[in-house]
Amino acid sequence: MGLALPEAAVPGTKLGHKLGLDTVAGKEALDDTTKDGAKKGGSSRSRLIHMGQVWSKRSIAVSLERLWNVFSDPLAMPKVCAGFFDAIELEGDGGPGTISILKFNPAIKQGSYKTRLVARDDATHFIKSEVLHVPLGRAGKMKSQSTEMKFEAAGVSSCVAKLKLDYELEEGGPLSPEKEKIVLDGYFGMIKRIEDYLIAHPTEYV
Numbered sequence: 001m002g003l004a005l006p007e008a009a010v011p012g013t014k015l016g017h018k019l020g021l022d023t024v025a026g027k028e029a030l031d032d033t034t035k036d037g038a039k040k041g042g043s044s045r046s047r048l049i050h051m052g053q054v055w056s057k058r059s060i061a062v063s064l065e066r067l068w069n070v071f072s073d074p075l076a077m078p079k080v081c082a083g084f085f086d087a088i089e090l091e092g093d094g095g096p097g098t099i100s101i102l103k104f105n106p107a108i109k110q111g112s113y114k115t116r117l118v119a120r121d122d123a124t125h126f127i128k129s130e131v132l133h134v135p136l137g138r139a140g141k142m143k144s145q146s147t148e149m150k151f152e153a154a155g156v157s158s159c160v161a162k163l164k165l166d167y168e169l170e171e172g173g174p175l176s177p178e179k180e181k182i183v184l185d186g187y188f189g190m191i192k193r194i195e196d197y198l199i200a201h202p203t204e205y206v
Helices: 024-028 031-040 064-071 074-080 177-200
Strands: 015-019 052-060 085-091 099-104 112-121 126-133 142-155 158-169
Touching (some): 052 177, 064 074, 074 177, 158 177
Antiparallel strands (some): 015 052, 052 158, 085 099, 099 112, 112 126, 126 142
């Protein structure tokens, strides 16, 4: 993905990757709840042919409830990621099928990040999205990609963010370890910005 905002991995981060038909290991990384979420999105094994997969998790120093409140409100992104995203446009009612177009700050990157919400489960704090467009970044051009994120409580004021990315490169084959890190740092870099905002504004999104 083009959200390449490098952040140091939190100790204990788990990283995995896989290429081909068998995606069981990646799904296990997000546990049975996430596997159910993937089914809600209509994924099938045939669609994952020749696709790579990478997954990881990071610790977040804010409560699950506050972080989920942000992810439940897409319009909050330009506010909590100020300087990274400048604006957002929504096409839809916020439920599955809704398209979000996040416009990057030109100082970060030219263009926009466009996704379609496939599934969201408020009970299990699970989101699946299909990436429709992202500017070309250091990880190279992807033919297709989709993400699954799941958040789990780890304490009163902490939680864990789990991410799984299914992708297909334009030229085929898997991402190199270096490019896997670029992709993961992009996604977790965005979450880090949200975490920093919530810590700095303790009365918001409660």
